[in-house]
Amino acid sequence: MSRDEHIEPVEYIANIESLDRKGSGQAVVWRENELGNPKKLKLVVPQTIPGEKVKVDALYPTKKWSKTNLKEVIDASPERTIAPCPHFDICGGCVWKHWDYSGQLNYKTEYVRKALESQGFDPEIVKPTIGMDRPWDYRNKMEFTFSPEGHMGMHEQGNFKNVFDLETCLIAKDDMVNASLEVSKWAKDHGLKGYEKEEHVGLLRHLMVRQSFTTGEIMLAVVATEPPKGELKPVVDDLIQRIQPYDKVKSLLWLENTLWADQLQAEDVYVLDGRDFIYDEIYGYQYRLWFDTFFQTNPTQAEKLIDLAIELGNPQPHEKMIDLFCGVGTFSLPFAKRVNQLAGVEIVESSIESAKRNAIENGIDNTHFLAKDARRGIDQVLEDFGQPDILLLDPPRSGAGGKVMRRIGRSKPKRIVYVSCNPSSFAEDVAELAPFNYELKSVQPVDLFPHTVHVELVSEIILNEEE
Numbered sequence: 443m444s445r446d447e448h449i450e451p452v453e454y455i456a457n458i459e460s461l462d463r464k465g466s467g468q469a470v471v472w473r474e475n476e477l478g479n480p481k482k483l484k485l486v487v488p489q490t491i492p493g494e495k496v497k498v499d500a501l502y503p504t505k506k507w508s509k510t511n512l513k514e515v516i517d518a519s520p521e522r523t524i525a526p527c528p529h530f531d532i533c534g535g536c537v538w539k540h541w542d543y544s545g546q547l548n549y550k551t552e553y554v555r556k557a558l559e560s561q562g563f564d565p566e567i568v569k570p571t572i573g574m575d576r577p578w579d580y581r582n583k584m585e586f587t588f589s590p591e592g593h594m595g596m597h598e599q600g601n602f603k604n605v606f607d608l609e610t611c612l613i614a615k616d617d618m619v620n621a622s623l624e625v626s627k628w629a630k631d632h633g634l635k636g637y638e639k640e641e642h643v644g645l646l647r648h649l650m651v652r653q654s655f656t657t658g659e660i661m662l663a664v665v666a667t668e669p670p671k672g673e674l675k676p677v678v679d680d681l682i683q684r685i686q687p688y689d690k691v692k693s694l695l696w697l698e699n700t701l702w703a704d705q706l707q708a709e710d711v712y713v714l715d716g717r718d719f720i721y722d723e724i725y726g727y728q729y730r731l732w733f734d735t736f737f738q739t740n741p742t743q744a745e746k747l748i749d750l751a752i753e754l755g756n757p758q759p760h761e762k763m764i765d766l767f768c769g770v771g772t773f774s775l776p777f778a779k780r781v782n783q784l785a786g787v788e789i790v791e792s793s794i795e796s797a798k799r800n801a802i803e804n805g806i807d808n809t810h811f812l813a814k815d816a817r818r819g820i821d822q823v824l825e826d827f828g829q830p831d832i833l834l835l836d837p838p839r840s841g842a843g844g845k846v847m848r849r850i851g852r853s854k855p856k857r858i859v860y861v862s863c864n865p866s867s868f869a870e871d872v873a874e875l876a877p878f879n880y881e882l883k884s885v886q887p888v889d890l891f892p893h894t895v896h897v898e899l900v901s902e903i904i905l906n907e908e909e
């Protein structure tokens with residue numbers, strides 16, 4: 443029987459035992475199959491906390507696992523809370539709004555410990571997660587989706603196809619939300635249709651908004667399936683007019699994306715007003731950010747990460763350093779000020795162009811940036827640059843991979859600082875260094891994404907010199 447065939451939901455009382463990778467509760471109940479034999483049914487219950495007893499409707503009761511609708515929390519965790527968000531029940535952005543912040547932080551620490559333990563590391567080296575004093579208004583970038591129904595907002599939790607209409611967002615700055623709501627109103631007033639993925643029809647796909655916490659500058663980028671010309675011109679002119687009073691908006695863009703893949707990308711970029719980038723600052727250094735530039739999304743916590751990386755890396759004025767996966771140079775620039783020479787490697791060419799420019803604009807002249815896949819770039823940079831004293835790496839969620847880690851191991855930097863947004867790939871990567879006599883000394887998780895499952899960490903790995 444396919445999942446689409448209509449099956450009556452079945453009610454269960456269940457105990458939440460653990461959380462899945464997306465942060466939803468998991469429970470196991472028993473059911474009878476058609477022969478009357480007992481079968482396990484795994485339930486996925488969003489917005490629950492381990493230890494809670496709940497009443498749910500299982501939507502696919504004849505399968506091995508089932509999505510559920512939460513009907514009642516019978517025994518609530520003492521860590522259960524209510525966030526002051528009107529989208530509390532529905533929003534798929536913050537999946538842990540129901541969980542008090544100290545509970546979230548403790549869970550993240552344990553999660554990192556388990557990931558390390560699974561690769562044979564001592565979990566005790568993991569320190570308690572550093573949280574935020576005020577875990578709201580922390581994001582400097584949001585991506586909202588337009589729906590065929592005319593909504594602009596976030597995807598619903600457990601129902602990704604649906605987009606609810608945004609009223610506010612407590613993890614983003616008010617300025618960003620207000621400018622975004624103006625775009626939403628403009629789309630509604632003109633009856634513009636949101637993109638329908640299955641049919642590949644509709645005009646508006648996404649709205650990306652980013653704001654610097656230091657300069658205050660805002661970028662708004664509307665992603666659409668058509669260029670802002672011809673019949674659309676007066677409609678787009680009206681958008682420009684409506685955004686004009688928002689004087690912090692220094693970049694209003696129209697990104698044309700006709701591709702099927704529903705990602706924030708552009709075949710053509712049209713600058714409707716202002717520049718095609720905004721200025722941001724982090725750790726006292728200035729950066730130019732284009733619409734597709736990777737930049738730390740929680741600048742307050744990212745500064746703590748940089749502080750920790752500097753403390754663990756202990757850079758010295760005579761030393762050489764490599765920054766792998768360097769992006770626009772968020773770690774490179776503060777380190778470059780403290781070492782003799784620094785080489786950065788990054789796959790996105792525009793980020794490397796930005797890193798070069800950022801170094802110059804910040805008066806830094808001892809950096810060498812290379813636009814290349816780290817898997818090949820590491821050989822080149824080691825050849826050109828020689829053996830580094832310090833190597834910092836901050837790869838994407840998938841990690842650096844065995845080839846890069848073994849190459850790092852063979853190049854024998856004295857100290858490695860590994861910044862990671864995925865404890866599992868981090869633990870696998872660090873395990874690759876064992877044959878090269880490296881020791882994982884400490885792991886410090888830092889919470890860059892309150893109310894979500896994500897956790898960042900910074901770690902110190904040292905070379906034990908041969909006896």
Ligand SMILES: C[S@@+](CC[C@H](N)C(=O)[O-])C[C@H]1O[C@@H](n2cnc3c(N)ncnc32)[C@H](O)[C@@H]1O
Nearest residue numbers: 736767768769772788789790815816836837838
């Ligand atoms: C987590 S970000 C870190 C960026 C930078 N350290 C920062 O803090 O802004 C990971 C970076 O790795 C880059 N990247 C992804 N895959 C890569 C690859 N195969 N080789 C080199 N860089 C890559 C991404 O473009 C991104 O800039």
